[in-house]
Amino acid sequence: MIFSNIFFMFRFLTVVLLIYYIVPYKYKNGIITIASLIFYSWGEVKYFPIMIASTVVDFFSSQYIEKNRGDIKKMRRGLACSVIFNLGSLMFFKYTDFFISNINNFAGTSIPLLRIPLPLGISFYTFQTMSYTIDVYRGKVPAEKNIINFSAFVTMFPQLIAGPIVLYSDINEKLNTHEGRITLDGINEGIKLFIFGLGKKVLIANNVGALWTDIETMGFGVVSTPLAWLGIIAYSLQIYFDFSGYSLMAIGLGKMLGFDFPQNFNLPYISKSVTEFWRRWHMTLSGWFREYVYIPLGGNRKGLKRQILNMLVVWFLTGFWHGADWNFMLWGLYYFALLAIEKMFLLDWLKKHPVPARVYALLTIAVGWAIFYITDLGMLGRFIVKMFSFSGGISAGYYFRNYFVSILVGILCSTPLTIRFYEKYKNNNVVMIPVLTAIFLLSVAYLVDSTYNPFIYFRF
Amino acid sequence: MKDLFKNLKKYPLVIYFAVVLYGIGIADLFSPVKTHSELENRELATFPKFSWKQLFDNEYTPQIEDFTEDHFIVRDKWISLKSISESLLGKTENNGVVYGKDGYQFTKFVTTDYSQMEKNVGYINKFIDRHPERNVYFLLAPTAPGVMTDKVTADSPVINTDYILGYAAENLVGNALVDVRDALKQHTDEYIYYRTDHHWTTLGAYYGYETLMNSLGKDYTTIDNYKMVDVEDFLGTHYSKSKTYNVQADTLSYIDIEADIVINDVAAGIYEKEKLEVRDKYAMFTRGNPGYATIKGNGQGKIMILKDSYANCMIPYMVADFEEIHIFDMRYMTMGLDQFITEHDYDDILFLYNCETFLSDKDLVKINMFN
Incomplete structure (x- = not known):
């Protein structure tokens, strides 16, 4: 199930919230678990056991670590159990076929592919549960004593399939708080965030995204240079509004349930460097890699050479995390190269020249999205040549007329204007209620006649 | 819980959206189920009969979602609302149909x-x-x-x-x-x-x-x-x-x-x-x-x-x-x-x-x- 869906909003959410608010506090985490398991099984009933296994393995490994605190050998055993299980299932489900097909390509063998569908959200929840065990091992958080509370953390439907990546330490207090978890303030804010997120996804992302799909249908190599640019702008807006809209809906739903999830996007397209972009884009993922990979490897504390190597590892993994294909690795390495160059000398120059810095950042990010999307490397090459060669092909005229307004709206909403509007009027119901009503009703209208409502993280 | 309700009148936005969400949701439950859409000239989805096979093939639940969308309350009005919004955005196509001049509509071909x-x-x-x-x-x-x-x-x-x-x-x-x-x-x-x-x-x-x-x-x-x-x-x-x-x-x-x-x-x-x-x-x-x-x-x-x-x-x-x-x-x-x-x-x-x-x-x- 996805949030931007009539059934989710008017059937699932209404029923779940009603039950959740009515039952006594001691049952609320149980209700979250049951609702989340239904939510998860709705899309992929076969993988219900994985969800259960994930909960049980991490719960007991952490218990084991907690019980044997001080006995480093046993603690490590508990940690290994969790990490091997999580990384193992991620490797198995997500990467096996990629390795098999590459072995087949290089060695000329014909090992059959497994062709198992990727469990929904596996990249998100394996990271989440793994970080919990690591935090228990490090003594940062106490192990959760109640398996129902823990399963509510693992399965919690708002963030289950597309993030943000919520750490146990983000919500453990609220999970164990009974009185006062749910506040009208929280519900009030949650409604606003959910509707803004819904609008971002349905009204902006879906609206501009159809352009990119058309270009894919005609073939990335046959478009004219202006259409190639129009397309990559549309896709850049689509992936931002889709992903950040989805995160915002998740944060809003979290607030309605009484939890504060971390912020995941902070106006990434106003960045003046790639370094800054990655502090504003999918912040919980970059935070995760920093906390659990980069810093343990030594971060920047062991000299520049070692730091660059650590960055290489992190960005290779970040790329590969996004999908099991060469282009995702290339995408990760592309960002590694840019970040390394910025770290070594470019960043200082960019700081002094804000206008070229913005142009540079947007340009490199746009090229990055082309690498990210186009899995066929030959096709990717042709598209990038199109972008920079000023050549003819299918004209942009029709698409420009059709998407000009939507793209303009998208660009305006990528600037701090929306945040300023929200900060100014968030407690002014005379403004807020009509605006939210319009966004909500229009979104419902687009969902009822949904000709284009994709779920674009299926490879994550 | 009591305090929650006592303070509710300080949060008109919460009351308002609760009424909107539950109001539409409940009204939709009781709206009559049509089998055919005149507007779209097609048969609407029927409520799927449960089968384990379909459930495990991930084919059952999407049918429930389709059914909900197809029979959503005042569906035709929502569709018109979208059409008006699209026209304001300057869109000259919808659902595989391209608009020409003087009310002409053509089949869209991008391939x-x-x-x-x-x-x-x-x-x-x-x-x-x-x-x-x-x-x-x-x-x-x-x-x-x-x-x-x-x-x-x-x-x-x-x-x-x-x-x-x-x-x-x-x-x-x-x-x-x-x-x-x-x-x-x-x-x-x-x-x-x-x-x-x-x-x-x-x-x-x-x-x-x-x-x-x-x-x-x-x-x-x-x-x-x-x-x-x-x-x-x-x-x-x-x-x-x-x-x-x-x-x-x-x-x-x-x-x-x-x-x-x-x-x-x-x-x-x-x-x-x-x-x-x-x-x-x-x-x-x-x-x-x-x-x-x-x-x-x-x-x-x-x-x-x-x-x-x-x-x-x-x-x-x-x-x-x-x-x-x-x-x-x-x-x-x-x-x-x-x-x-x-x-x-x-x-x-x-x-x-x-x-x-x-x-x-x-x-x-x-x-x-x-x-």
């Missing part, structure tokens, strides 16, 4: 994959080669974007009928191709294509018919011998997809003749006039698309027609000029055509397709099968 079309030309060539003793014709009708070029906005992603007709002219064996482009283009100021439907009008079909009969070398009854009957408020297949809030309805016409069409040994009127009362008015011609049907006419010669629905509104003109008309829709054919040809000894064999069907038709392969 330029002609492989199926090339195969189809090959199938017809093979058929012609197998029947050297017969007169075989192929009327490949351009669809509206190829003729009403003034109505197409610049650079619109619509079909390139000239390319398809050019390919057919070059690659068809003999002189089989009946090219009706010029005949139609002389009449672009007349009402020869529907605005909201993918078919040509009964008048457009007549101009095609003139060219066809000249190619066949046969005399024909001219249009001034017929009385035209007009039916207002025709909303066609394009509109069923685009659902534009500001649509200009079409007028459907038919020549006032009496004839019977025999489908599955049952004779009935060539026009199914009950269809004029519903959305799908074009289905009145030849009573829809029967797999095989015969019509007795008042003229000379037997003609076999292998066709798509573009033929349906032309066939009434043939009643006066042919003795027997046998029509075949290859989608439903499971028998070889050669036995029909031998048995009935047709004087003429006509393929009649429009360019859009012909581009992607996957049933023409059957014209050389089952023999």
Whole structure:
């Protein structure tokens, strides 16, 4: 199930919230678990056991670590159990076929592919549960004593399939708080965030995204240079509004349930460097890699050479995390190269020249999205040549007329204007209620006649 | 919990959206379930019967979502709201339909994959080669974007009928191709294509018919011998997809003749006039698309027609000029055509397709099968 869906909003959410608010506090985490398991099984009933296994393995490994605190050998055993299980299932489900097909390509063998569908959200929840065990091992958080509370953390439907990546330490207090978890303030804010997120996804992302799909249908190599640019702008807006809209809906739903999830996007397209972009884009993922990979490897504390190597590892993994294909690795390495160059000398120059810095950042990010999307490397090459060669092909005229307004709206909403509007009027119901009503009703209208409502993280 | 409710009046936004969400949700539960959408001219989803197999194949739950969307309260109003919003955003397309000038709507084509079309030309060539003793014709009708070029906005992603007709002219064996482009283009100021439907009008079909009969070398009854009957408020297949809030309805016409069409040994009127009362008015011609049907006419010669629905509104003109008309829709054919040809000894064999069907038709392969 996805949030931007009539059934989710008017059937699932209404029923779940009603039950959740009515039952006594001691049952609320149980209700979250049951609702989340239904939510998860709705899309992929076969993988219900994985969800259960994930909960049980991490719960007991952490218990084991907690019980044997001080006995480093046993603690490590508990940690290994969790990490091997999580990384193992991620490797198995997500990467096996990629390795098999590459072995087949290089060695000329014909090992059959497994062709198992990727469990929904596996990249998100394996990271989440793994970080919990690591935090228990490090003594940062106490192990959760109640398996129902823990399963509510693992399965919690708002963030289950597309993030943000919520750490146990983000919500453990609220999970164990009974009185006062749910506040009208929280519900009030949650409604606003959910509707803004819904609008971002349905009204902006879906609206501009159809352009990119058309270009894919005609073939990335046959478009004219202006259409190639129009397309990559549309896709850049689509992936931002889709992903950040989805995160915002998740944060809003979290607030309605009484939890504060971390912020995941902070106006990434106003960045003046790639370094800054990655502090504003999918912040919980970059935070995760920093906390659990980069810093343990030594971060920047062991000299520049070692730091660059650590960055290489992190960005290779970040790329590969996004999908099991060469282009995702290339995408990760592309960002590694840019970040390394910025770290070594470019960043200082960019700081002094804000206008070229913005142009540079947007340009490199746009090229990055082309690498990210186009899995066929030959096709990717042709598209990038199109972008920079000023050549003819299918004209942009029709698409420009059709998407000009939507793209303009998208660009305006990528600037701090929306945040300023929200900060100014968030407690002014005379403004807020009509605006939210319009966004909500229009979104419902687009969902009822949904000709284009994709779920674009299926490879994550 | 009590405190929660006591403070609720400080949060009008919460009360308001609770009422909106639950109000719409509950009203939707009690709104009547329709089986057919007049607006979209299609059957709506039915509530799925539970099956474990479908559940495990991830096919069951999407059907529930479809059902909820299809039967959502005041669905048609939501659709109009979206259409208005799209129009404000300057969008000139929806759901695979591109808008032209003066209310014209066209099928959207972004792809330029002609492989199926090339195969189809090959199938017809093979058929012609197998029947050297017969007169075989192929009327490949351009669809509206190829003729009403003034109505197409610049650079619109619509079909390139000239390319398809050019390919057919070059690659068809003999002189089989009946090219009706010029005949139609002389009449672009007349009402020869529907605005909201993918078919040509009964008048457009007549101009095609003139060219066809000249190619066949046969005399024909001219249009001034017929009385035209007009039916207002025709909303066609394009509109069923685009659902534009500001649509200009079409007028459907038919020549006032009496004839019977025999489908599955049952004779009935060539026009199914009950269809004029519903959305799908074009289905009145030849009573829809029967797999095989015969019509007795008042003229000379037997003609076999292998066709798509573009033929349906032309066939009434043939009643006066042919003795027997046998029509075949290859989608439903499971028998070889050669036995029909031998048995009935047709004087003429006509393929009649429009360019859009012909581009992607996957049933023409059957014209050389089952023999």
